[in-house]
Amino acid sequence: MDYFVTKYDTNHSGGADCAVLEDSIMKKGSPVTAGSRMLADFISPIDATAVTKLESAGVTILGKMRMDEFGVGGLFPSLETSSCSGAAAAVADGVAAFALCNDYTGAVSLEAAALGLYYIQPTYGTVSRYGLVPAVASMDQIGIICKSLVEGFRALSIISGFDDKDGVMQAEQRLDNDNAQPMEHPEHKLRIALPKNVFSDNFDSISSHLLERLGDVEIVDIELKYSELYAPVMQILCCAEFSNNISRYDGIKFGYRTKEYTSLQELYTKSRTEAFGLEVKLAALMGALVLSQENYTRLYDKAMRIRRLMRDALQFDQCDIIAAPFPCLSRLCGLPAVTMPCGGNALTLMVAPGREDVLNTVLKDRKHI
């Protein structure tokens, strides 16, 4: 299958020292579609900071990869849209050592794990989003799809770091994980929380896999509060922010414009109707709904408050890593995470903000758990 949307003319044969980009990340002078007809003819006016950093570190960028429209399909799992991430497929096929991607819903992470790959989600605000087509600002974060975590964390140490072109960067933090040292735990063994309430029937198999692969760790039981609300809160917040972020695509200044129209209103309506796909329209409608005067307090504001409660309920005082069968908690709480295959399932390991080093030292050099 052809996962390239745009292929750059490089003499590189691919593989090591090569990267591909999800088509939401900008490279100057090259198209960036974010998988949408709306941006079919849009040429990036700038290089994303992450791209600039990769290129100056000597990484060859082979091209831009096919993606689900604005990455929004992950919010509607019941629609059963087909596999979408060209970036994950390309890394699985060994075309590139790693791919950059904005997996704010967690769908790409699961897809990558199903292909036997890792997805590294950095702490929110540690990789610049200058040059990333925005979708859900409070969760947008460039992450890394990789076959080897050594490669992945090396890429992370290249692309992370403060950038004054992004308004929500963590000050001066650079994730220098390439040289992470093994952790010392004088008081206790590494504690991995496997919350029973989110691992329904496969708790035992996951637990034994982890113990077998990670060796001398302690499995801790904590409860993940509000877990039944992850999906609805995620959907409300994502749709709200998404509907706002795509309002810039109106057919006036750039992007798709309908051919015939007789009024401004018609220009807006027809351009957006013709250029956006089903999931985008669904998210835009739902977003407008939850932000409306009528629903703001009842839905959006409440979802924001629950999100805060979720963050406050994380028990990193009782464990070093929280494992979950889904990645969305890391997106809701801005946590660094690695999603990976584990005994036929996908497993997401999350740590406290800024503690990518814990994941790195624990997981590095272990091919599959």
Next chain:
Amino acid sequence: MKYEVVMGLEVHVELSTQSKLFCSCSAKFGADPNENVCPACSGMPGMPAVINKRAVELGIAAALVTNSEISAVMTFDKKNYFYPDLPTGYQITQFFAPICQNGWVDIETEAGSKRITLKQIHIEEDAGKLVHDPRTRSTLVDYNRTSVPLVEIVSNPDFRTADEVTAYLDKLRSLLSFAGISDCKMQEGSMRCDVNISVREMGSDILGTRTEIKNMNSIKAIARAIEFESQRHINALETKAEKLVQETRRWDDDNGMSFSMREKEEAADYRYFPNPELMPVFIDEAWIDHVRKTLPEPAHVRFERMTMQLQLPEYDSRIITSSLNLCRIFDAVLGHVSKPKEVVNWIMGDLLSISKTAGVSDDEIDIDCEKFAAVIALVDDKIVNRAVGKKLLLKVYEQGIDPKAYVEENGLAMVSDTRLLEAAVQAVIAENEKSVQEYRGGSQKVFGFLVGQVMKKTAGKADPQSVNELLKKMLS
């Protein structure tokens, strides 16, 4: 039946920053269409917003000069609506946690003084501008103004008369332009005012139906709009011919009428929500103090100092304190010539007449104050006369000449040689026999003429006072 007009004002003021609120484009007025535009302020994807710190500081300054309570934490929010002058489809503004609240401004009208209370001030980005091209019958968009930082100053419904509104706007303009927060030019749109107006029976405490009038581009137009709109409300209440509805109306100053803008009312739900792209801004005491220290001495404090300490006339002091630039010129010149009254006279009588002729506003007068002071000193030391001094000032203003060198090069120094003066006077007496007879016959009028003739003979360089004395002596 007697009616009471109740008004509240929303004043938008563009902040005097170099660059826009969330990108580094120039925020200056008057560029060619779409000259000051970048991917960020034209709404392209992939351009995160980054707050202009200077804009926040000017916001803090606006809070300070209006005696407002500054929030410890302020946030930016998004207001959603589609319009071609808004490239992102949302305006970044402050809805949930504005920079300050509960301020006040004291105004003076003929009816006395009054305190106008402010609900809040918030920072927001401006929108672009639509230009209708009649030739192609199309609408064009100019994004130069997009994302230029504004503060919106929202008053409580404290106004009862157009006089109060006018006095308030004058006061705001003085406070804000004096502190360098905004140049407050209504004709360039850097100060805009919407009036919320309703009318009720005198003594009633229930507010009537409110309308909002927009699109007034001078303080006079605002007064006219208030007059028209309040009369329209009163007529509606009295005759019941027209039913008042809560709506936004556009003022048409050419026709002297307001018109309903109902189309825009339809999209009333702006779906405000906190902007997740921008961190909350924490404003601590140290930052406020830092801004306070950069503020110039307030106009009213300076006015008091000028009238009380320097003993200058109130009228003169008011003119000088109406513009920070005039204050700066006054201070700078006074540093060289320590005669306050003299300096004020030169500014009021000479400099302002030069700048008015050149069509330059008080805030934009650009003159070398050291050279200005040198001109005053030349006159003061009787090296040149007042008339020559006036010409020198014009040359300083226009060409930046060095007055002392110019006087020497062009031989403009006063004729102080008594013999030369006497010769000139004698010649004038000899040449104007008729006028001399008239003068001796008691006519004072011709004396001035004779003085003028002597001045002419000396190419304007004589000291008029010496000429006076000499002429009197020689005619008697």
